[in-house]
Amino acid sequence: KNEVEQSPQNLTAQEGEFITINCSYSVGISALHWLQQHPGGGIVSLFMLSSGKKKHGRLIATINIQEKHSSLHITASHPRDSAVYICAVRVGGQKLVFGQGTRLTINP
Amino acid sequence: DTAVSQTPKYLVTQMGNDKSIKCEQNLGHDTMYWYKQDSKKFLKIMFSYNNKELIINETVPNRFSPKSPDKAHLNLHINSLELGDSAVYFCASSPRTEYGYTFGSGTRLTVV
Numbered sequence: 383k384n385e386v387e388q389s390p391q392n393l394t395a396q397e398g399e400f401i402t403i404n405c406s407y408s409v410g411i412s413a414l415h416w417l418q419q420h421p422g423g424g425i426v427s428l429f430m431l432s433s434g435k436k437k438h439g440r441l442i443a444t445i446n447i448q449e450k451h452s453s454l455h456i457t458a459s460h461p462r463d464s465a466v467y468i469c470a471v472r473v474g475g476q477k478l479v480f481g482q483g484t485r486l487t488i489n490p
Numbered sequence: 491d492t493a494v495s496q497t498p499k500y501l502v503t504q505m506g507n508d509k510s511i512k513c514e515q516n517l518g519h520d521t522m523y524w525y526k527q528d529s530k531k532f533l534k535i536m537f538s539y540n541n542k543e544l545i546i547n548e549t550v551p552n553r554f555s556p557k558s559p560d561k562a563h564l565n566l567h568i569n570s571l572e573l574g575d576s577a578v579y580f581c582a583s584s585p586r587t588e589y590g591y592t593f594g595s596g597t598r599l600t601v602v
Contacts, residue, residue, distance in 0.1 A: 415591065419531075425580060425593040466531060476521060476584075477546050478591070480533040 385409045388469050388481035396489055401456040403484045405469030408450065415478065416443050416454050417468040425468075428454075459488045493517050496581050496594035503571055504602055511566045511597045513581030519592070520585060521545075522564035524556060527578040527596070536579075539564050571601045 386407045395401055405414070416428040429436050429443040431452065436443050440459075445452040456463055469481040494515045503509050515522060523546075524536040538546035539558040553569040568575060581594040 417591075417593075423578065423598075424595050425582075427590045427592065430590045468533065470533075475545075476523075476538050476540065477535055478523075478525075478533075479535075483531055 383408075384482065385473075385479050386469055386471055386481040388467075388484050390484060391482065392485045392487075394487045394489065395459055397460055399459050399488075401459050401463070401486065401488075403454045403467050403469075403486070405452045405454070405481055406450060407452075407469075407471045407479075409471065409473055409479070411471040411473055412475070413472040414445055414452050415470045415472065416452075417470060419466040419468060419483070421465065428467075456486075461488045461490050464488050492595075493592050494581055494583055494594040496579075496597050498597060499595065500598050500600075502600045502602065505571055505573060507571050508567070508569045509571060509599070510568070511579055511581075511599070513564045513566070513594055515562055515581075515583040515592070517583055517585075517592060519583035520561060521583060522558065522561070523582045523584075523591075524564065524566050525580040525582060527580060529577070533580070537564075537566075568599075571599075573601050575599060576601045 389404045413432045418426045431445040440457045442455040466483040468483045470478045521540045523538045527533045537556040541561045542558045555567045557565045578596045580596045582591045584591045
């Protein structure tokens with residue numbers, strides 16, 4: 383079993399829907415990252431969290447350290463949000479351990 | 491200016507060859523990384539250097555050797571390439587305070 387588990391693995395929704403992607407981890411961490419990988423392959427760092435909640439535009443990320451759980455929400459989803467969203471946790475200082483990714487498809 | 495640049499973007503080579511992938515960052519970050527993304531899109535850390543010093547060396551075959559001539563560069567040399575080495579290799583960097591990571595665009599290596 384991977385130290386970082388994401389759900390769902392695949393998600394298809396209609397434009398405008400509210401999207402939630404979940405991430406659970408089983409190890410002690412110093413921070414959690416949400417990354418976005420576009421169909422072209424490039425990876426962009428969306429958020430780094432160590433507690434609470436962060437918001438950037440239509441994206442919101444939350445983390446519950448006690449429950450070892452984080453969620454990424456997208457409000458008013460748009461086809462350009464279609465990508466793979468990856469949760470990664472920072473352990474042992476500099477090392478990132480990745481979830482398997484959630485493939486999101488937003489249909490117009 | 492690209493923040494983290496990797497070359498080449500695509501690399502097709504035969505089994506047994508030796509190849510290198512170069513990475514350069516102009517962000518002034520102290521730490522650089524190599525990650526491997528397999529065919530199932532799963533990312534795993536390979537190496538990390540902090541200011542030219544190796545700090546993470548995961549269970550990677552000895553055929554893989556990172557080289558950091560200065561803190562802005564981290565190259566990956568692979569000897570005796572095997573079919574299983576086919577993957578996308580990402581370079582990344584982060585500041586000492588670990589605010590976030592900046593990734594290169596990836597190098598798709600295909601071993602035939």
